[in-house]
Amino acid sequence: MANKAFILQRICIFAGIEFDPDSDEQVVEILRDKFNLSLPQRRSMDDSLSAVASDHDIIKLIIEYRSLGKVKKNSPYIHDV
DSSP: OOOHHHHHHHHHHHHSSOOOTTOHHHHHHHHHHHHOOOOOOOSSHHHHHHHTGGGOHHHHHHHHHHHHHHHHHHOTTOOOO
């Protein structure tokens, strides 16, 4: 499994700029402005991204990046020190 920093680096290379893939607003802006991709309206940003995951490789990377963050936040075994 790739680490979160490596995935972030790949996302920023695709986008050509640095941004926060956890920010819904930034993700929508990057996909719209840089890749001319629109996300469908769904209950959550993750659902919207999943619906169009096959449209571009950056979307798959954003989904993977965001899922790694959720694993850490929800894991009872990982504690920030």
